Amino acid sequence: MSALPTLGDLAWAPALDHPELLAPSVQDALRAWAAEDARVPGEVAVAEIDPDHADTATLNDVHGLPPEASANCVVVAGRRGDVERIAACVVAATTYADVNTRVRKLLDARKASFLPMDRATAESGMEYGGITPVGLPSGWRVLVDSRFAEPGALALMGSGVRRSKLLMPGELLCAMPGVEVVEGLGVER
Template sequence: MNDAAAPLLPTLGDLAWEPALGRSDLLADPVAAALTAWSGVDERATTSIAVAEIDPDHADTATLNEVHGLPAAASANCVLVAGRRGQAERVAACVVPATTQADVNSLVRRMLDARKASFLPTDRATTESGMQYGGITPVGLPADWRVLVDARFAAPGSLALMGSGLRRSKLLMPGPLLCAMPGVEVVEGLGVDRV
């Protein structure tokens, strides 16, 4: 057996990372279901996705990074956007580095073929995703929602630290694995520098 070829569970900062599928109690139900289904077609979903329990009061990116010594470059924000043209509405999850913001009014609006795009209201986002505010993640979202991921996560060696569907834990996976998740669309320039 060649241990060097075996995928390694990612770790970051001082959090106690464990295999995500071994701790479904730290995952929202839709997230656990999606990871289970994904692991049936890609073993990396079992071996290369980690979860760690956190204090829910530290769930916000800046606080989490400061308390646990996490690099801002690894943090991924997932925002839900709705675009409308006439009566037709389209919803997308936009995953961008936490050091940027999603280009909602230009790029995302065009990708949704919408006249107007705006963030999904919190109550609707949590109800329809089955996830808690502050923990929404691209894993396990409704099948008819698009999942747009900034191309920077495709870079070899990149990591994606994001919500688990719950405020009391975080998921961590290699960025290229996030980009390979079923249904993901990798988008150049999705995240733009904050002004």
Template sequence: MSTGLPTLGDLDWRPAVEHRDLLADPVAAALVAWAGADARVATQVAVAPIDPEHADTATLNEVHGLPPEASANCVVVAGRRGEAERVAACVVPATTSADVNTRVRKLLDARKASFLPQDRATAESGMAYGGITPLGVPESWRVLVDDRFAAPGTLALMGSGVRHSKVLMPGPLLCEAPGVEVIDSLGVERG
């Protein structure tokens, strides 16, 4: 695994723990705590400012020459069985879609699963819609990450909790983040 700060495209990448002003508060707090337990975080998790108008994956990739396979989309899913609700932040390659109705529903042991409403997702995560990231989500949420990010040499480009920046790290490091569960085939190819 590389020991240097990852870069991608033409963005101005900086060490994320040193540029917490570019992160949502829960994301900054999670990164600082993680860096205290794993020194690689300080040198291998990067953040770059972006134009918020370019925050959506396809636009960002086109404007900044980023490979779609590096983009990690995070969706928040809720499942219910009886009165018990379970919530998960699901991270899949942007070239796929989270398998909400089958894979995620079974992982949540729910009869039905659906995307958490936008207002709840943003209020409960403390992050902006379109910028939600698995870093810093509430402890009660599960964090499910597609196993494709565990492959050596993989990068994970994702939200920073706000729409005016992006986070980049080695995929295997993401898979080792606190609370992460690596799931085989969490994302399904778009048809």
């Protein structure tokens, strides 16, 4: 088993040992994933944060975190006719999700746009600023930028709540059940 990942000056601990720092759906998904992958208990970390610092730029600044490790999760809806398709797109904070071209094509949609915040939080069961690819509704696709599959990459992301963050090796995120690793999902700013 690998060592628990750490980053910046946050106090990291095994996520499964701290359910109070996770949204219920995230906790359930981590438990189910751990039953399938022995790496999860020792490689998925959680740290409590000040909810006022949940914004990526603020969190990175306050805690000395590298922006390239921040895995921003945005929820996108695409529509073709009466059929709506939803995807969570995970990209590095140094990039942005190519919603109008790459994501729209992946969703086979005529138009794609960010899911309204109230809908994203209600349907995911997660707090705004804490939405994470772990524990999303089963009908949603989870698209992860291939940068996180690179050796040594870390993925710092929401925990479903604003008062904590998850951290795991990018390789583990890319191996999460249901994840689709996509080349070029994130576009340089």
